Amino acid sequence: MTRPSLEAQDVGGEIIPFPNSAPPASADEPAPAAGPMQPFPEALDGELITEAEYERSRAYRLAESARSKLPAQWQTAESARQAGAELAGRAVTLPVRYPLAVGRGLAVSARAWWAWVRVADFYEASRAADRLADKWQEIAAVRRRRNVMSLAGGGTAGLAGLITDLTAGSVPLLIAGGAVSVVLAVAGRRKDGAGGRTTRLGSRSLAWLMNGDHLVVAFRDAKLIGKDESLMLVKAPRHDGTGWALTIDLPPSRKASDVIGKREALASALAVDEVRLIVERVRGDDGHAGRLALWVGDADPYAADPIPSPLATASSWDLWRPVPFGTTARGASVNLPVVWTSLLIGAIPRQGKTFVARLPLTAAALDPHVRLIIADGKGGKDFRPFEQVAHRFIRGSRESDARRLIAVLEECAADVADRFDRLSEMDDELCPESKVTPEITRDPAHRMPLTVIGIDEVQNFLSLDVPLDLDNPKGKKVGARICELLTYIAKTGPAAGYSLILATQKPDAQVIPDGLRGQLGTRFALKVMTYQASETILGAGTYKAGMDASKLMTSHKGVGLLLGADGETELSAGDAVTVRTHLLHIAAIRVACERGRALREQAGTLTGDAAGAHDLADLDPTVAARLADEVTATATGPEPVDAELLHELPEVLELLADVLGDEEHGVVPTGELAERIGWDVKTFGEALRAAGVPKLPKRRMPGYDNAVAVVDVDAIRAALGG
Numbered sequence: 001m002t003r004p005s006l007e008a009q010d011v012g013g014e015i016i017p018f019p020n021s022a023p024p025a026s027a028d029e030p031a032p033a034a035g036p037m038q039p040f041p042e043a044l045d046g047e048l049i050t051e052a053e054y055e056r057s058r059a060y061r062l063a064e065s066a067r068s069k070l071p072a073q074w075q076t077a078e079s080a081r082q083a084g085a086e087l088a089g090r091a092v093t094l095p096v097r098y099p100l101a102v103g104r105g106l107a108v109s110a111r112a113w114w115a116w117v118r119v120a121d122f123y124e125a126s127r128a129a130d131r132l133a134d135k136w137q138e139i140a141a142v143r144r145r146r147n148v149m150s151l152a153g154g155g156t157a158g159l160a161g162l163i164t165d166l167t168a169g170s171v172p173l174l175i176a177g178g179a180v181s182v183v184l185a186v187a188g189r190r191k192d193g194a195g196g197r198t199t200r201l202g203s204r205s206l207a208w209l210m211n212g213d214h215l216v217v218a219f220r221d222a223k224l225i226g227k228d229e230s231l232m233l234v235k236a237p238r239h240d241g242t243g244w245a246l247t248i249d250l251p252p253s254r255k256a257s258d259v260i261g262k263r264e265a266l267a268s269a270l271a272v273d274e275v276r277l278i279v280e281r282v283r284g285d286d287g288h289a290g291r292l293a294l295w296v297g298d299a300d301p302y303a304a305d306p307i308p309s310p311l312a313t314a315s316s317w318d319l320w321r322p323v324p325f326g327t328t329a330r331g332a333s334v335n336l337p338v339v340w341t342s343l344l345i346g347a348i349p350r351q352g353k354t355f356v357a358r359l360p361l362t363a364a365a366l367d368p369h370v371r372l373i374i375a376d377g378k379g380g381k382d383f384r385p386f387e388q389v390a391h392r393f394i395r396g397s398r399e400s401d402a403r404r405l406i407a408v409l410e411e412c413a414a415d416v417a418d419r420f421d422r423l424s425e426m427d428d429e430l431c432p433e434s435k436v437t438p439e440i441t442r443d444p445a446h447r448m449p450l451t452v453i454g455i456d457e458v459q460n461f462l463s464l465d466v467p468l469d470l471d472n473p474k475g476k477k478v479g480a481r482i483c484e485l486l487t488y489i490a491k492t493g494p495a496a497g498y499s500l501i502l503a504t505q506k507p508d509a510q511v512i513p514d515g516l517r518g519q520l521g522t523r524f525a526l527k528v529m530t531y532q533a534s535e536t537i538l539g540a541g542t543y544k545a546g547m548d549a550s551k552l553m554t555s556h557k558g559v560g561l562l563l564g565a566d567g568e569t570e571l572s573a574g575d576a577v578t579v580r581t582h583l584l585h586i587a588a589i590r591v592a593c594e595r596g597r598a599l600r601e602q603a604g605t606l607t608g609d610a611a612g613a614h615d616l617a618d619l620d621p622t623v624a625a626r627l628a629d630e631v632t633a634t635a636t637g638p639e640p641v642d643a644e645l646l647h648e649l650p651e652v653l654e655l656l657a658d659v660l661g662d663e664e665h666g667v668v669p670t671g672e673l674a675e676r677i678g679w680d681v682k683t684f685g686e687a688l689r690a691a692g693v694p695k696l697p698k699r700r701m702p703g704y705d706n707a708v709a710v711v712d713v714d715a716i717r718a719a720l721g722g
């Protein structure tokens, strides 16, 4: 007999099977009307299995569930072996350790008894409150009473022992003595456990480290909690097939965000590579600022085979829905929002930047109501499939290509301005918020399709140093003009349905000025060489918050940190998520673009270069004049500030702010200040320079034999902004 076993597999609620929207089979067949796409019901995938197979899998699941309830170190064979060996070792050394523990227990008990007899707690409290004289009588009375009680207790015990010995022999006394020695040994046992890294031969399994005591030691070693602090296990360690997951509460004085910032130190204390350690805050109703979810993978989660993108088989896509982008280390899917935001992708060469940029562009190609504009600054074949659908397509970054890009971007900027004019005229029902809506962008009558501008190797355009006006060689440069147009579109375009997707292998501030970068609300950083490059992509302050794309490995192609910096999308602006992006090869993109072209032909939305109409419309002179002012004002206006840049101070200044006295002025030895915040002088000096505090010549200071490095406290105050 067979038993059907259906396992749901989400193949994407947004994907519409091709037959639904396929072009008519023959010319006589009427074409389906163009209109809003309907989500297709979720598809289920399953297999038929036999009764025996079903019973086997049930028994397996029951065993798994029973095992997950055991203490962490008994859950896997390897860790159980280690735990067994440890127990055996402890049994062998017991004859030596036991008397030592009893001795320690005796000392501990004697100290405790003495403190009790002397009423130490009350005595100290009275002394601390300067009320010893008032309380002395009371304390002395309690001391006398406790002395008498001690003598009486000792005498009674001795007498009881003597009577027992005389009447029942020495066996009960030996039993009682044994019991007392056990109690003393427990009191005197050593409480410090073994953390992740101890000087012993052999390695410890993860399960062993997931034991609560070891975790506490690891957190202490990593200086994430104090010596006397502990952790609370909210969810006990559980092996989920690929790694260990647990949830903990930090002591009340500690913040989860600090642990995330020091993930590397924790990984070191746990003796695992940091790529295998995921530390996340638990947010929302179930979480708080001190609750952390930890996951430690059994193996490098990013080294697994890449996951093919579902876009390869999607027949169409609705770009209002976030695009399937990849998975987290634990396999949760990550989607990339395209509407209301713009994306910056940065990495060193050959890390998957182009592959990543093509994911949202392919989704855009599959939506017939999206207008695509593509400029490939590398000029190879990577983006050629999009020629079939792109309204404007530029290949290469020669001067002529850059000038065409300027014309295209001017056309877009004029369109953005025109869209706002028209949106403001629309009735409230159709346009409730002065922003485009899915209905507006999908209705060709409104002429406001979602428009995605994708530019690969954008640095090749932005760094073009040729004059915009050939008659004015000292005037504005072509690269600068492209930059100001992109800044204008990135800043004002999202509400009008425009999104930018910019990719660069040179993410430095000279190439992508803060003014432009600050407008790109979504950032994806693949492997870069330095933490500074990582900050240039993700934004200032991200390194300190534990986000550092230079820590990614070059072997991890397509893996990067995804951060939503503008708060416009559901992506978190506080924590970047490490994503293993889906793999989508050019052949699949070509097929997707063929489908996208068919869908556009059917919907009547194939326009521009793809439809053979290469000429750009001349800008109306009034629009051009208005635009010139607006674009320049945006580019030269106050520097936009990243969401996460607000109030962000360099760490050194933050720490100094806490230790500088209000009355302190003038120069002080650098070493003294460094010592106050616990930094070494060299790092401290470098950090001060980086924070804009000028270096002063060495000078003689009171109490020092030779001239010493000094720093001006007032200069530090100025850098602190007050």
Ligand SMILES: Nc1ncnc2c1ncn2[C@@H]1O[C@H](COP(=O)(O)OP(=O)(O)OP(=O)(O)O)[C@@H](O)[C@H]1O
Pocket (backbone or CB within 6 Å): 306, 307, 347, 348, 349, 350, 351, 352, 353, 354, 355, 356, 378, 505, 557, 558, 559, 580, 581, 582, 583, 584
């Ligand atoms: N998601 C992925 N999973 C696995 N491998 C990937 C992924 N994305 C890209 N790769 C691999 O990484 C290699 C480099 O990709 P890509 O050409 O996109 O890099 P790039 O950063 O654009 O390089 P360049 O700067 O030279 O243009 C590709 O050969 C591809 O096989």
